Amino acid sequence: METLNFHTLGLAKIQRTRIFPGRGDVLVRVGQKVDASDAIAEFFPEEKFMIVNVRKELNFKNSDDARRSINVRVGDKLTKGDLIAQSSGTLSKSLKAQNDSEVVNIIGSQIVLRLMQRPKAVLAGFEAIVTEILPFRGVVIETNGALIQGVWGNQKATSGSFITIMQDMFEELTPQKIDVTFRGSIVLGGYCANSEVFKAAEELNIKGLILTSMSASIANAALNCNIPIILLEGFGPIPLNERAFELLKSNEKKVVSLNAIYDVKKFEKPEIIIQLPVEANPPVEGQELRNGCVVRVNSGPDQGKAGVIKKINPSKTKLNNGIRTVCAIIEFSDEDQISVPLANLDILE
Amino acid sequence: MSELVELASVLGIKIDIHTTKLFLFDVVDGKFHLLATSEADTSYKPPYNDIREGFFKAVDNLQQISGRMLIDDDMNVIVPSQTDGSGIDQVAFTYGFLDQISIITAGLLEGVSISSLTNLINSTHMKHSDQISLNDPRKIDEILSSVINHRPDLILLSGGTENGANKSVLRMMEIILFCIKHLPKERIPELIYAGNSSIAAKIQEMSSPFAKLSITENIRPTLEDENLTPALTFINELSSQIMAKKIPGFEYLFSLTRSAPLPYNQANGIMTKFLNKLSNENNGNILVIDLSKEIILMAGSNNGSLQQNTVENSLFNNPERFISETNIRDISNWLPKNKEKDFINDYVWGKSIRPYTIPNDKDELFIEISIIKNLIRKNYQQFNNKFGNSFDYWNQIVINGDYLSKFENPNDIALILLDAIQPKGVTNLFLDQHGILPVLGSIAVDNQILPIQILEGSSISLLAKVFSIQSKAKIGTPLLKVRLEFKDGTYLEEQIVKGTITKLPVMAGQIVKLFFEPLININMNQFGKNIDKGLIIQGGISGVIFDARGRPIPLQKNNAERFDQFQKWYKSMDIDLA
Numbered sequence: 001m002e003t004l005n006f007h008t009l010g011l012a013k014i015q016r017t018r019i020f021p022g023r024g025d026v027l028v029r030v031g032q033k034v035d036a037s038d039a040i041a042e043f044f045p046e047e048k049f050m051i052v053n054v055r056k057e058l059n060f061k062n063s064d065d066a067r068r069s070i071n072v073r074v075g076d077k078l079t080k081g082d083l084i085a086q087s088s089g090t091l092s093k094s095l096k097a098q099n100d101s102e103v104v105n106i107i108g109s110q111i112v113l114r115l116m117q118r119p120k121a122v123l124a125g126f127e128a129i130v131t132e133i134l135p136f137r138g139v140v141i142e143t144n145g146a147l148i149q150g151v152w153g154n155q156k157a158t159s160g161s162f163i164t165i166m167q168d169m170f171e172e173l174t175p176q177k178i179d180v181t182f183r184g185s186i187v188l189g190g191y192c193a194n195s196e197v198f199k200a201a202e203e204l205n206i207k208g209l210i211l212t213s214m215s216a217s218i219a220n221a222a223l224n225c226n227i228p229i230i231l232l233e234g235f236g237p238i239p240l241n242e243r244a245f246e247l248l249k250s251n252e253k254k255v256v257s258l259n260a261i262y263d264v265k266k267f268e269k270p271e272i273i274i275q276l277p278v279e280a281n282p283p284v285e286g287q288e289l290r291n292g293c294v295v296r297v298n299s300g301p302d303q304g305k306a307g308v309i310k311k312i313n314p315s316k317t318k319l320n321n322g323i324r325t326v327c328a329i330i331e332f333s334d335e336d337q338i339s340v341p342l343a344n345l346d347i348l349e
Numbered sequence: 350m351s352e353l354v355e356l357a358s359v360l361g362i363k364i365d366i367h368t369t370k371l372f373l374f375d376v377v378d379g380k381f382h383l384l385a386t387s388e389a390d391t392s393y394k395p396p397y398n399d400i401r402e403g404f405f406k407a408v409d410n411l412q413q414i415s416g417r418m419l420i421d422d423d424m425n426v427i428v429p430s431q432t433d434g435s436g437i438d439q440v441a442f443t444y445g446f447l448d449q450i451s452i453i454t455a456g457l458l459e460g461v462s463i464s465s466l467t468n469l470i471n472s473t474h475m476k477h478s479d480q481i482s483l484n485d486p487r488k489i490d491e492i493l494s495s496v497i498n499h500r501p502d503l504i505l506l507s508g509g510t511e512n513g514a515n516k517s518v519l520r521m522m523e524i525i526l527f528c529i530k531h532l533p534k535e536r537i538p539e540l541i542y543a544g545n546s547s548i549a550a551k552i553q554e555m556s557s558p559f560a561k562l563s564i565t566e567n568i569r570p571t572l573e574d575e576n577l578t579p580a581l582t583f584i585n586e587l588s589s590q591i592m593a594k595k596i597p598g599f600e601y602l603f604s605l606t607r608s609a610p611l612p613y614n615q616a617n618g619i620m621t622k623f624l625n626k627l628s629n630e631n632n633g634n635i636l637v638i639d640l641s642k643e644i645i646l647m648a649g650s651n652n653g654s655l656q657q658n659t660v661e662n663s664l665f666n667n668p669e670r671f672i673s674e675t676n677i678r679d680i681s682n683w684l685p686k687n688k689e690k691d692f693i694n695d696y697v698w699g700k701s702i703r704p705y706t707i708p709n710d711k712d713e714l715f716i717e718i719s720i721i722k723n724l725i726r727k728n729y730q731q732f733n734n735k736f737g738n739s740f741d742y743w744n745q746i747v748i749n750g751d752y753l754s755k756f757e758n759p760n761d762i763a764l765i766l767l768d769a770i771q772p773k774g775v776t777n778l779f780l781d782q783h784g785i786l787p788v789l790g791s792i793a794v795d796n797q798i799l800p801i802q803i804l805e806g807s808s809i810s811l812l813a814k815v816f817s818i819q820s821k822a823k824i825g826t827p828l829l830k831v832r833l834e835f836k837d838g839t840y841l842e843e844q845i846v847k848g849t850i851t852k853l854p855v856m857a858g859q860i861v862k863l864f865f866e867p868l869i870n871i872n873m874n875q876f877g878k879n880i881d882k883g884l885i886i887q888g889g890i891s892g893v894i895f896d897a898r899g900r901p902i903p904l905q906k907n908n909a910e911r912f913d914q915f916q917k918w919y920k921s922m923d924i925d926l927a
Contacts, residue, residue: 002367002390002705022500047497049531051490104531112493112531151702216698217691219672234702236695264668267394285396299699300709321714322757322925325707341707 003289005347006149006269006296008243010250013282014147014273015131018122019138023047025119026139032130036159036257039121040130040139048115050101054085055109057095066109076103084111125157126257126273146251146274147283148232148244150210153260153270156228160207162256162274164188164249169239169304173211175200182206186258188248191237195221202226208258210248210272213238213304228260230270233296233304241296241306242333243348248272287347295330295345302340306348307332313339358430358437359799360419361788362404362602365445365613365643366393367665369403370751371411372788373419373437374799381802386783387411393596400598426605442602442610443791445643447661448476450591453501453538455481455521457508462544465569466507469543469577471657473584474612474644475503481524483508483517489524496528501538502591504529505584506552509545511570518544522552526559539587543568543580563587585609608794613639614646614659616790620800621657623793624745625650627804633744636770637786638725640752642666642704645724647732649743658732664724668701674727675720682904683719683768685915685926688712707755711927718765721753725769741900742774747809751784760852760922763813763891767850771900773819774875778812778889785809811857811889818897820871824848828897830866834883835859843895844868850918851895855888862886863893891922 024043034040055066069085072078078097086094100116124141132140163185165177173189178200186208189197193215201209208228216235232244251274262268289295293309307330316324317339325341332338359381361372369391373384387410392402408419408426418435420426427436452475456462463482470477478499481492496504504525509518522542529537540562542552549564556562566579586609593600603610611619617639625635634651642665649656663671681693696716700706708714733739746766753762759780766778785808789800820828829845833853845851855861862883865876877884886893898918905911919926 004703004705022498047494049490049493049497051488051493107527112490215691216694219698235698236692265666286394298703299706299713318757319707319709321708321711323707323714323755324757325755343705343707344709346703 003287003342003345003347004298005285005287005349006151007147007283008149008241008247008348009147009283010247011145011276011278011280012147013142013144013280014126014128014271015140015142015282016125016128017134017138017140018124019134020122021045024122024136026133026135028130028133028139030130030133034124034128034130034141036124036126036157036259038124040124040141041122042119043122044117045120046117048117049104050099050113050115052084052095052111052113053109054095054111058085058087058093060087060109063109070106070109070111072103072106072111074103074106077101078103078113123157123259123261125259125261126271127159127255127275143273143275144278144280145276146247146272148247148272150230150232150260150270150272151234152214152231153262154223154225154229155261156208156226157257157259157261158186158208158228159255159257160184160186162186162188162210162248162252162254164252166190166212166240166245169212169242169245171212172237173197173209178204178206180204186210186256190240191215193218193237198222198225198227198229208260210258212240228258230258230260230272234298236303238304241304241348243294243296243306284349287349289328289342289345289347294348295328296348297330297338297340297344298346299344300340302338305332309345310337312342317341359439359441359792359796360426360437361785361792362440362442363444363613363784363788364391364400364404364442364602365641367391367445367642369400369407370784370788371404371407372783372785373411373415373417374792374803380805381799382806383783383785383803383808384417385411385415387414392598398597400596401601402598404598404602428605439607439792439796440602440605441608441788441792441795442606443613443616443787444592444599444610445474445613445641446592446596447474447644447659449595450475450503450588451478451499451501452476452503452505453479453481453496453499455504455506455508455525456544457483457514457517457521459484461510461572462508462569465575465577466505468575469505469568469580469584471659472577472581472612472615472618473588474614474659475584475588481521483521489527492524493528493531496525497531500532500536503541503584503587504538505541505543507542507544507568509548509567510572511545511567512547513545515545515548515551518548519551519555522555526556529560539563541565541580541584541587581615582609585611585615588612611787611791611794613641613644613787614648614657616787617646617648618655618657619790619793620786621648621650622653622655623800624747624804625653628744634742635745635747636743637747638729638766639749639784639787640721640725641749641784642752645728647728649732649736649738656732656736656738658728658735660728660731662724664700664720665704671701672698675723679723680716680719682911683722684715685912685919686712686715687908687912688716718756718761722765722769725765729770741770741772743770743772743776744774745777745779746770746772747779747781747786749784749786750780750782753780754782758924759812759890760924763815763889763894764850764918764922764924766812767815767817767894767896768902771817771902772815773817773900775877776815776817778815778891779809780812780890781809783808811887813852813889813891813894814886815894815896816876817900818845818847818871818895819875819900820847820869820897822847822869822871824903827868828871829868829895831895832864832866833893834862834864836861845895845897847897848899848914849897850921851897852891852922853893853895855886855893857888857890859888860885861888861893894922
């Protein structure tokens with residue numbers, strides 16, 4: 001059974017490799033400091049080609065004449081309107097580039113042009129130092145700081161100073177709580193069930209939202225919202241786990257990076273990173289459930305509560321709904337103990 | 350029998366991006382038996398990034414369960430088996446890893462080489478990125494853009510029957526070469542030619558300055574005949590080599606096997622056709638559903654033909670697609686109890702983040718079951734649409750119970766199948782409890798005795814014999830009286846009423862004689878021929894089921910009435926709602 005690991009750490013070395021598919025360029029150098037929303041590379045997700053048949057277009061009778069009329073060389077970068085070929089004589093005709101393009105090949109009297117596309121940026125995602133360039137493939141960036149991984153995000157990134165308006169872990173974020181004083185900040189709210197919160201946040205130029213949980217009914221509004229949003233727990237009214245709550249509260253007013261850009265297929269998660277001027281060790285990846293492990297209950301009535309595994313039952317337990325599965329005994333901070341299926345636990349370390 | 354001795358102990362490996370499962374077989378009392386299975390998470394992901402870690406974990410578990418040493422101190426699999434009982438004689442390997450290899454095919458005509466190419470690629474897990482044809486409406490620059498953007502690992506050219514078309518095939522080759530010349534050197538794909546053999550040498554000559562080309566037999570030697578096996582065998586070998594480069598650890602497992610590993614769908618296809626052959630019924634057909642975390646596979650076979658549809662399981666692998674394809678109304682319509690729309694919506698979105706979670710209570714369990722029904726139903730419709738099937742008559746339906754093993758009550762699984770597939774006629778529902786079919790298919794390449802002997806055992810069990818009754822009668826109309834005669838002379842009579850589902854208490858393996866007595870004008874041929882003297886049938890784990898709910902199953906629009914429907918159906922199926 002695969003257990004999801006969501007790092008919730010006060011201090012760790014955070015190293016991320018940003019790879020781009022296809023043709024592209026790295027825009028940074030080793031040692032360069034980058035911000036969350038800085039483009040560190042750009043690439044062309046889709047390429048378009050155009051073949052210009054000079055002989056046909058200029059009505060040449062043979063390929064040699066057509067070839068001689070070509071005015072460009074492989075590698076030339078053309079802007080729209082640039083001359084590609086021209087016939088000689090009094091009734092001379094010319095052929096001009098229809099788009100910004102690059103000459104990639106000339107075969108006989110045919111010119112293969114790669115049309116210039118608008119490149120797509122690869123964002124750093126958090127404040128970091130560039131530690132390695134992977135030529136034509138990507139960039140490795142690194143920092144030290146607190147790391148809190150979320151469960152869902154709306155594929156945007158930013159950084160800014162961070163404030164919390166949560167008094168307790170069960171709080172709900174309503175539009176009325178969005179205040180003008182939050183302008184330019186990243187705000188930690190609670191559970192959100194009203195898409196007006198996103199409108200208010202956009203109008204007041206709030207830089208980003210960290211939400212405990214959200215009603216799925218406003219998930220599409222969150223996806224369409226222009227500011228980055230990260231969910232820490234999930235969908236439905238779920239309180240924030242104590243470990244994340246304390247960690248975030250202790251870092252209030254600091255600059256945080258909110259990276260809601262992630263790809264599940266690459267096993268990435270949305271992340272909150274608070275840079276700290278201390279060297280640290282990388283977090284342990286791929287941990288498995290064991291006694292003493294800090295976990296979070298990820299479904300059911302205790303969803304969102306963090307605790308410690310006291311014991312993993314070796315045999316399967318029959319749940320009230322008839323399902324038989326392996327369970328663990330979890331102890332919460334108030335010393336309450338419950339039995340939870342292993343599948344319903346996230347590792348928080 | 351000599352083969353049996355030579356390959357006495359067999360290790361079957363079934364591995365995909367989520368799960369590594371091992372099956373240990375050996376000969377006991379002259380017959381192959383499944384001795385033990387074990388499972389571990391596949392270590393494909395970071396931090397391991399190498400599938401060997403998960404494999405050795407699963408081997409450790411298997412050694413503990415079976416008490417047999419399979420690896421030596423240097424972590425090498427012991428092959429062949431030793432006199433001290435350690436090791437194994439044969440390793441067979443089937444894998445998921447869908448869409449890891451991108452292929453572009455090129456052929457001449459629809460209905461001839463193009464359809465053979467499609468059939469060929471359907472039997473692999475390769476991503477069919479593009480198809481170039483003689484009548485391609487695209488301009489050459491559009492084809493070039495497609496080849497560049499798809500970055501194929503392989504390009505497969507076919508076309509021309511033997512001694513048939515050659516100029517058009519050469520023209521297709523020119524197009525392919527033109528395109529690949531514009532790829533960076535390190536991205537130039539391997540080429541395969543499986544067309545008219547009379548021009549194979551010319552094709553080889555044309556390609557040699559630019560790309561590596563391999564030649565295999567023509568997949569369409571005549572207009573009528575298709576010959577996929579040699580090309581498929583070649584592609585399996587080539588795929589394994591590419592996978593070895595892409596998936597760390599794959600090469601190690603590949604090195605243990607005698608034949609090239611098979612993708613799930615191909616291994617499953619072998620067994621689907623075989624099970625169809627085994628069926629005693631004339632014109633019998635079979636539907637095999639393999640519902641794993643990585644892949645949802647549907648395979649249908651009728652008289653030796655095979656239709657297959659292999660798609661990613663979006664629930665575990667593509668949250669965005671899972672959400673966009675899941676209609677909350679479809680989920681709530683199949684719930685036996687009222688649940689707020691917001692709750693269901695939150696649960697479904699939550700499932701997209703954490704697909705592994707286990708339902709905490711009955712309410713969540715019913716949503717979970719409804720999600721599974723919806724997934725199977727949607728994929729079954731896609732399967733039918735792909736092959737233009739308009740019938741739902743399946744003599745046998747087999748489902749891989751691996752993913753469904755969390756449901757303790759087999760009646761839950763029977764009802765999931767009946768609601769999702771809604772078969773008509775008489776159907777035997779089977780449960781492949783360990784998901785063993787693809788493993789047997791991969792073993793069958795080198796050892797054909799083992800799958801036959803394992804199928805005689807209990808690995809695949811009869812879940813239920815189902816009579817789905819077609820009648821235009823109104824709901825509540827008595828349709829039939831059925832009489833079950835047991836071997837001890839006792840009998841049971843039951844009235845089958847339109848709109849109901851009835852589960853008769855026939856124990857698993859119990860043989861009974863079934864008599865039908867129509868109570869209205871009803872087509873009795875739907876229960877088979879020569880039924881006047883009774884039908885001898887065998888009970889499954891869920892007994893014998895008469896499904897008289899109608900097709901498609903009519904669900905009441907009114908919530909209260911629909912919940913009442915479900916209450917009755919669940920009660921009849923011995924499924925506790927409380």
